[in-house]
Amino acid sequence: MVKGLSTMEEKNVNDKEIVKLFRERNEDAVSEAKKRYEDYCLYIANNVLRDRRDAEECFNDALFAAWNSIPPQNPENLRTYLGKLVRETAVNRYKANNRQKRIKSDICQSLDEIAEIVSGGDVEEVIEGKELSAAISRFLYSADETKRNVFIRRYWFYDPIDSICKRYGFGKSKVLMMLKRTRDDLAEYLKKEGFII
Numbered sequence: 001m002v003k004g005l006s007t008m009e010e011k012n013v014n015d016k017e018i019v020k021l022f023r024e025r026n027e028d029a030v031s032e033a034k035k036r037y038e039d040y041c042l043y044i045a046n047n048v049l050r051d052r053r054d055a056e057e058c059f060n061d062a063l064f065a066a067w068n069s070i071p072p073q074n075p076e077n078l079r080t081y082l083g084k085l086v087r088e089t090a091v092n093r094y095k096a097n098n099r100q101k102r103i104k105s106d107i108c109q110s111l112d113e114i115a116e117i118v119s120g121g122d123v124e125e126v127i128e129g130k131e132l133s134a135a136i137s138r139f140l141y142s143a144d145e146t147k148r149n150v151f152i153r154r155y156w157f158y159d160p161i162d163s164i165c166k167r168y169g170f171g172k173s174k175v176l177m178m179l180k181r182t183r184d185d186l187a188e189y190l191k192k193e194g195f196i197i
Contacts, residue, residue: 022070048090
């Protein structure tokens with residue numbers, strides 16, 4: 001139970017309250033974040049790693065990273081912040097696990113597809129830029145809802161193409177074409193915004 005909260009309030013602990021607990025170095029922050037976002041984060045990590053135990057370790061590592069980064073960070077959206085941390089952790093774990101193997105997986109393919117848009121640097125470093133992230137968000141929220149959702153399923157959640165097809169009832173060629181066109185539109189948008197030449 002979170003100190004200072006009644007049972008009714010405890011059920012409705014929101015992101016700001018959890019972030020406040022992190023900032024106060026209250027260990028309840030970790031347990032509250034875990035209760036609220038474990039399924040979400042494990043879904044992301046498992047899509048990358050395809051191993052439940054590794055996904056759980058990545059989630060715990062992401063919670064530890066949140067503990068160490070809040071403060072000074074003060075995320076407005078804890079769900080997105082934890083999702084970002086677990087994605088980074090899972091991708092790094094995936095790369096370490098597969099460094100010696102020359103396997104071209106869904107994860108590598110996803111990163112390569114985005115790298116085609118924002119070339120000239122390490123994709124993960126570039127995507128971390130707040131201005132670029134904001135520009136990509138603006139682009140996505142101006143896009144058709146289905147295209148936006150398919151794009152996010154592929155490049156944020158790392159859903160396999162087959163999973164996206166099943167979720168939306170589309171054929172594989174339709175999903176691949178939709179992703180290609182959205183990437184092309186994003187590249188054009190980022191050129192206009194001055195992020196790529």
